[in-house]
Amino acid sequence: GAGVSQSPSNKVTEKGKDVELRCDPISGHTALYWYRQRLGQGLEFLIYFQGNSAPDKSGLPSDRFSAERTGESVSTLTIQRTQQEDSAVYLCASSLAARGGGGSQHFGDGTRLSIL
Amino acid sequence: GENVEQHPSTLSVQEGDSAVIKCTYSDSASNYFPWYKQELGKRPQLIIDIRSNVGEKKDQRIAVTLNKTAKHFSLHITETQPEDSAVYFCAAIRGGGSYIPTFGRGTSLIVHP
Numbered sequence: 001g002a003g004v005s006q007s008p009s010n011k012v013t014e015k016g017k018d019v020e021l022r023c024d025p026i027s028g029h030t031a032l033y034w035y036r037q038r039l040g041q042g043l044e045f046l047i048y049f050q051g052n053s054a055p056d057k058s059g060l061p062s063d064r065f066s067a068e069r070t071g072e073s074v075s076t077l078t079i080q081r082t083q084q085e086d087s088a089v090y091l092c093a094s095s096l097a098a099r100g101g102g103g104s105q106h107f108g109d110g111t112r113l114s115i116l
Numbered sequence: 117g118e119n120v121e122q123h124p125s126t127l128s129v130q131e132g133d134s135a136v137i138k139c140t141y142s143d144s145a146s147n148y149f150p151w152y153k154q155e156l157g158k159r160p161q162l163i164i165d166i167r168s169n170v171g172e173k174k175d176q177r178i179a180v181t182l183n184k185t186a187k188h189f190s191l192h193i194t195e196t197q198p199e200d201s202a203v204y205f206c207a208a209i210r211g212g213g214s215y216i217p218t219f220g221r222g223t224s225l226i227v228h229p
Contacts, residue, residue, distance in 0.1 A: 050215075091160070105150070107152075109159050110159060
C-alpha cells in the first residue's frame, strides 16, 4: 500500500475487555515495530518483528500484551483485560530492512485507545 | 542498553530565527540517527537522518551534525517558520545486533510569527 495503515483509528472500551489493534505495513517492508505513546510523552518501544519472528519482545509492559505477524504483512497487537493505564496512542512503523544499522521507519497514524 | 538524552524539552523562537536541538547517546555501536517531526495529533515523520560514516547532512533549511567521538548529534533548523512548530524526536539505532531505535523524549518547538 501507499503507507502504513492502522485500524481502528480510535477505540473506546471498558476496563477488563480485550482489544485487538491492527497494522498493515508498507508492502515489502520486512521490519515492523509497535510503540506506545502516552499523551505528551515520547515513543515507548513495545515489540519488533523481522519477517514473522519477534527477536525482541522486551518492551511489552506485561503478559497482558501480545503481538503476532503473518509472514511479512499484517500484524496485530492484543491487549487482554485492559486497564486504564493502557490508554494511549499505539503506533506501528515499518521499514525496508533492520540490518545494516536500520532503515528509516514509516509510521502509521496510530490507534487512539481509551479505557473507561 | 542505549540511552538517548534530548535537550531542550521545549524551545520557543521567533519566526526567522534558527533552532538547534541536541541529542547524546551512550552506545558507541549506534550507527544510524534519524530525526522525526510530529505535529499535534499526527504521525511522526522522518525529516532527516545521518549515518555514522558522515559528519553532516543538509536538506534545505534542515541540517544534522554528528560527532561520533563525543557521541552527540544535533538538528539545526534555519529561517524557522510557524509550520515548523511541532515535537521533534531524535533516535539512535545500533547496527549489527538489536535494531530497535532508542528515542529521545522529544523537543516541543514553538515558532512565533
